[in-house]
Amino acid sequence: MFLLQIPATVQDTANAVMSNTQAVTDAMQNSAIPPQQSISLFEMAVKGGWIMLPLALMLVLAIYLFIERFIVIQNASQEDKSFMSRIKDYIYDGKVDSALKLCKEADTPSSRMIEKGITRLGRPMGDVLVAIENVGNIEIAKLEKGLGIVAAISGGAPMIGFLGTVLGMVQAFFNIASKGDNAVNLSDLSAGIYVAMITTVGGLIVGILAYFAYNYLNAKISQVMRKLESRSMEFMDLLNTPVKN
Numbered sequence: 208m209f210l211l212q213i214p215a216t217v218q219d220t221a222n223a224v225m226s227n228t229q230a231v232t233d234a235m236q237n238s239a240i241p242p243q244q245s246i247s248l249f250e251m252a253v254k255g256g257w258i259m260l261p262l263a264l265m266l267v268l269a270i271y272l273f274i275e276r277f278i279v280i281q282n283a284s285q286e287d288k289s290f291m292s293r294i295k296d297y298i299y300d301g302k303v304d305s306a307l308k309l310c311k312e313a314d315t316p317s318s319r320m321i322e323k324g325i326t327r328l329g330r331p332m333g334d335v336l337v338a339i340e341n342v343g344n345i346e347i348a349k350l351e352k353g354l355g356i357v358a359a360i361s362g363g364a365p366m367i368g369f370l371g372t373v374l375g376m377v378q379a380f381f382n383i384a385s386k387g388d389n390a391v392n393l394s395d396l397s398a399g400i401y402v403a404m405i406t407t408v409g410g411l412i413v414g415i416l417a418y419f420a421y422n423y424l425n426a427k428i429s430q431v432m433r434k435l436e437s438r439s440m441e442f443m444d445l446l447n448t449p450v451k452n
Contacts, residue, residue: 368410375403
């Protein structure tokens, strides 16, 4: 029986390769993996520079207007469900003063609209309808107060953020040009670019929030508008309905 003899040089070479491979594997496993870095919103706001200040003010203003308008619109949409039936009873009974008193106590857009219609009783129906519609338009205009500012923020905030990015890019490339023949450090360039992009992110966040707030408030106002139109039609039908003896 013959045994395969491996030359010593070949065996030493194989052992050396295996030893080097194991050393590389151990070095890779034991090497320190750099921790993943993250940045908070506050750090982004600080690194964004002075351009983040007007964006922060616009955000605060948009939030304030949204909350304030939401409360006003929510109060305007709430009313007594028996309001129109009580008005109908007062009108049919000839108790105009009681009907006016009820409207003043309700103090809602629809009650103020009906109150104006009651004060025009005895005039042509066209005049009564015009008076009601005028009050309705005034009430809707009151509810829309401040929405123009929210719309301006939704469109202006992204542009201000983009302006900050452009200014930051200009500053970054100016710093590169000012070094002249010196080697440009890629890390410096990337740091300048990411700081410049922060303003765009901030502008988009403010713009998106303001955009959704504006459209939500508009939808709520549309609901109130439809309710006012329904109340005006009920009141006109009430006036056109003959009194049953």
